[in-house]
Amino acid sequence: MARLVLKFGGTSVADVDRIRNVARHVKREVDAGHHVAVVVSAMAGKTNELVGWCREASPIHDAREYDTVVASGEQVTAGLLAITLQSMGVNARSWMGWQIPVRTDNSHGAARIEDIDGSDIIRRFEDDSQVAVIAGFQGLAPDNRIATLGRGGSDTSAVAIAAAIKADRCDIYTDVDGVYTTDPRIEPRARRMDRISFEEMLEMASLGAKVLQVRSVELAMVHKVRTFVRSSFEDPDAPGMGDFDNPPGTLICDEDEIVEQQVVTGIAYAKDEAQISLRRVEDRPGIAAAIFGPLADAGVNVDMIVQSVSEDGTRTDMTFTVPASDLDKATRIIEAAKADMRFDIIQSEGGLTKVSVIGIGMRSHTGVAATAFKALANRGINIRAITTSEIKISILIDGEFSELAVRTLHSVYGLDKVRP
């Protein structure tokens, strides 16, 4: 008997029929003797509708009122799933964030969870195996008002609940059946991984593999919550679905649990990047802060930063990337602060892609980067910038080569599916 958290996103609970399908997944685990907490999102489309009404009411609106309106979506789904489970003979009840409570900070609209009291839920597990159906994405702020966690917050809710009730596993049911070595739409030979470490998943998530929200992976890593990505659209009672030790999907876990570590685990990519270069920047202490401070203040997400070493110690070149959608804004901010930033000219270009090679094994293997550079060169793909971390190599290239680069790297590191 285990303690499980199951999380279902908006497309999995889009209508009452799909909610019934979700209930069958839950019932399968309950019938197997597990104690289950379920975290649900709003029905697909509902959150957008609610957000739309807030905007229509006023383009600039009080985040506390926005939270009140938007959190109603998860409230509806939680109640409906509890009703459906009861109709199948499963003992269940719904919990709103304020009832548990899931305590957050006061940052309405993008709150952080500070504390979850799991005692009531655990007591009901032990009293009569009651399933807790929890409205995701919401908590109670210190002002005794509803706070939402920001978009994608239901994944974070699920992981945080799992940590609070010391669950054996947090199963994230989604519209894909696991985490792949790269995007299968680009590389059909991409393989579903059985396991991936938290650190690697964090790089995959933040680099464009949209399976899980970055925040939820961070949280899972900190609290060592074994998190499992699986499909909600498969038949809940298909063979193997209830296999506790080896269900179909990808386990995100501590690297200790991964026996045979690959050098490279996956290839991620992020399209629509833009590059900004400042030429002949005055090379003085504090210049980076002078450049990136105003950008951060304006909410521009600066990613790769490459500062070349200046020849004479007085002037240098500074290159960095931003999402293409932020390029105009970033350029305006820099032009406006030119006097303070002290550069000669600014150059910028959009339509770029960042390809990343990820793998914990990299830490103990040399030559991983060289392999990538050589493989890309062989295909005639020009490298514009490179940044590296302990477990990742990111390479900025022209957007037109995106798919070719992903396939080339996927193949060169031996990630391609073996043909049967």
Place this chain on the structure above:
Amino acid sequence: MARLVLKFGGTSVADVDRIRNVARHVKREVDAGHHVAVVVSAMAGKTNELVGWCREASPIHDAREYDTVVASGEQVTAGLLAITLQSMGVNARSWMGWQIPVRTDNSHGAARIEDIDGSDIIRRFEDDSQVAVIAGFQGLAPDNRIATLGRGGSDTSAVAIAAAIKADRCDIYTDVDGVYTTDPRIEPRARRMDRISFEEMLEMASLGAKVLQVRSVELAMVHKVRTFVRSSFEDPDAPGMGDFDNPPGTLICDEDEIVEQQVVTGIAYAKDEAQISLRRVEDRPGIAAAIFGPLADAGVNVDMIVQSVSEDGTRTDMTFTVPASDLDKATRIIEAAKADMRFDIIQSEGGLTKVSVIGIGMRSHTGVAATAFKALANRGINIRAITTSEIKISILIDGEFSELAVRTLHSVYGLDKVRP
């Protein structure tokens, strides 16, 4: 400066544009220096949608979960109205039932309000004239879960809030502009009353004048909450709308406040009544309980009851009315319990109408009933049954005479509008 509660129903908040119109009504009162609490319903259609989902999930469902789902409708409206008010420069915040809290009993789905703590709302009135936007129809049950008050509960919420914060008046904004001497669709010469007593309104409400829920009028009477019925669709800034002493609409108040008391105030009617007669019922103690007990247990709403005096003291006739929709059910119950009820035969008929003459002045005037009987007789309308109370005469007639009877009575008691 006064303390006001304003209540807006579903059609008044059906979309963001209408919510903006509601906000203008609120702002008008705030600008006049009043302290305002607003009680809102769900957007028109929303409650039905939510109820529909609950039924689709399971025909029989946990009332606590139903409450969780359905109460989300008012939550959305309250947040949106607060946002809209803020965008107009009005200091406002939303309150859910559990935040105030509005404490109810444990009868989920049809809960009764037990206690409201108005202190936070009053403090914010006094601190910075903040408008309280309150989700109607909901409260917090002793189990720390959301309870709804049953359909039409937002009127009750508004009156209860008004009592709790000792408001000077509770303005019910609705889709009619007041209470009329009878239904204007039947009698175009019906007049809008300036004032009507709680007792009279109670009879009007329960007899089919659908302006206000019966429960809310009861509550207003008990707590002496001056309740004002007015239109939400008039231009909020039209002349006279902000007139505190004499706004357009009908004041429901204590009879002391009504200087010139009419003998008859209004004519109400209820169509689709059915009559059941039990012939030669054994005339023994407890026979009424034997008949009406099983009907009450089955939730059949028995209205007029007429027991004729038996000739010889052994057998009597018992006639009563039920809503036509309950006729089959009532007949089945009676047939099944025939042995216990001890009657000879049962006769029933649908398609009847109950017309009622209402007026507090009746208490001190004689001949009011005789006037009605004579007027109906002159029109050839047959009277099937009569019941009277201190302030009401109800007459059961064939449905085809409904409109004629209403117009005849309206005219004979001098209620017709004087032609200009």
